[in-house]
Every structure is written in structure tokens, then in C-alpha cells.
Amino acid sequence: MAGEQRDLTLRFLAEPADVNFGGKVHGGAVMKWIDLAAYACAAGWSGKYCITAYAGGIRFVRPILVGNLVEVRARVIYTGRTSMHLALDVMAGDPKLSERHLTTHCIVIMVAVDEEGKPSAVPEWIPQTDEDKYLRESALKLVQMREKIGDEMAAHIKHLGL
Template sequence: MKPDFKPTKVSQIEISQLMLPSHSNFSGKIHGGHILSMMDQVAFACASKHSGEYCVTASVDRVEFRTPIEVGELVTMKAQVNYVGRTSMVVGIRVEAENIQTGEVKHSNSSYFTMVAKDASGKTVPVPGLIVADKHDVRRFLRSARRMESIKHRRMEFGKDTHEEFIVENYLEELKKFRLKLEL
């Protein structure tokens, strides 16, 4: 029988990979798509470890590439479940790149993957709740909860997940402050 709650530390995953020339783009930096693929893999492992189920990526919230990653750097991804819903989990991922010759470590990017637990037939299944043990985990949980609320609010306001028609006229005044030319 699965536990009703699991501590955040149970889901923590850390992986490292040396960046090779085959991972680079035309400018010689590590291709963002390669980093995204690695992030998706670590999010899957983290969410599956917490839920005990196969997990799929439902969404990715804001991936901002802060600093380029060079060929020859060691990339380390640190992930943990920050928030759980009924069948979903938000996995926070921090990406660091280390120059293995100098030891300099830089924070490359962070992102949040929403993962959903599935059973063998592909139906969503409930996941254990989260036990938070320190103020950092509480902060991460609340930030993810607010992010989820914001996404839900945005969907409701702009017509996704509702049957209401979007009314442009309600936003004409707000649109005046943007560099936008309306030709409706």
C-alpha cells in the first residue's frame, strides 16, 4: 500500500552529464533543446519516484536560459517535487554548469515541470501528499501553488476551459498601453 504522504527529500534527484560537441548548436554553445530533454528526463524520474507511477509531462512553466553552457562543462540538474495536486506534481529543477578545470559553477536556469501520474491503462491516478520539513520547502510549495492558481485564473479569464466567448471590447483600454495596432 502506498503512503498517504511522502517527504520532499524522497523525490530529490541529482544527475550530471558532461557536455559534448554533439550537444552544441551552430554557435558552439549547448543546444537548449538538449538541456530541455535532460530536464524532462529528470522531471520524469523525480515525479515517478514520488508517485510510484509512470508519469507524463503536462506542462513546462517558463524556461529562461540565464547563461550559456559550454562544451566541456559538467551540467548538474537538481530536482524535487515542490507541490502536489490530486494526480499532478510540480517538479522544480535547477540547472548548474561547472567548468571542471576551474571549478566555477554557474546557475544556468530553473524551471517547473507539471507531471501527471498514470496507471498501466493510461488513466490518471492519485499521488501521495507532500511532507515539507523546512521553510525552503514551504516557500517552494506556496510558489508552486500560486503559480497553479495563476494558470487556472488565466485560463478562466481568456476563455480556455470555459464555454464563454472572449470579448475583445473588454480589453480595449488595456491594449492601448502596448505597442500594438488593432485591425479588427
């Protein structure tokens, strides 16, 4: 039911097909996993099909090794009228051990859409805990920062004559 599933975790093993030339899991594979978890979380919250509108602030903190158990946690940290801001953390470690390390973190914005592909309203997420309130405020600050970056990018493109 919409508005009830705020977070989820996808778990799987990193496979040899995910490796880059350096022998570690390819960043593109990690980004795909992030997008999958963001979609599943946003669809669960909204009860609707969702599209990725933004992925940013991706920090690759630590490499993932082939054979690692990978956990991709997505959680809603802010909702707009049709959008959901999600914090995503990727954790990984030896599946024989209980310890997992943060490998990647980012923010993804998903937009719910109707059958015609038009933005569609989502249930409001209301923070309950102090941590939730902090995450919501952080998401709002990031909105302001993205607006400034967007203005700078537009000026840059205009300057280049593109």
C-alpha cells in the same frame, strides 16, 4: 518506495552533439535534460510511470559550454491528487573546478498514470522547512497564474476563430 525520494540530480558532460549554431549547448538539449530529470524525480516520488503535463517559466540564465559538467536538480515542491509540481535547476561549470553556475530554471508538472494511462494518485508531499513551505506557496501561486493564462489563451484562440 513511493513518497520517499523527493529530489534527485542528474550529472553528465555536455557533448559536441548538443551544440547549437552559436557554439553553445542548444536550448532544446537543455529542455530534454529537464524532462528526463523531472520524469526520474516524479517516478521516484510516486512509484509510478509519469507523463509531462506542463513545463513553464523556463529561464535560460547563462549558456552551457561543450565540455561543461551539467547538473540537473529536480525536486518536488507541491503535490496534487495525481500531479507533482517540480522545481528544476540546471547548473553547469568546468569539471576541473568545483564551482557551478545556474544556467536554467523552470517548473514542470508531472502526472502519475496507471497501466491504462489514466491519472493515478500520488503520495502527498508535506513541507517540513521554511524553504519547503515557501516553495509550496510559490507553486500554488503559479497554479493560479497558469489558470489565468489558460483563460487568456482560450479567448485568444476563440478570437482568431481557431
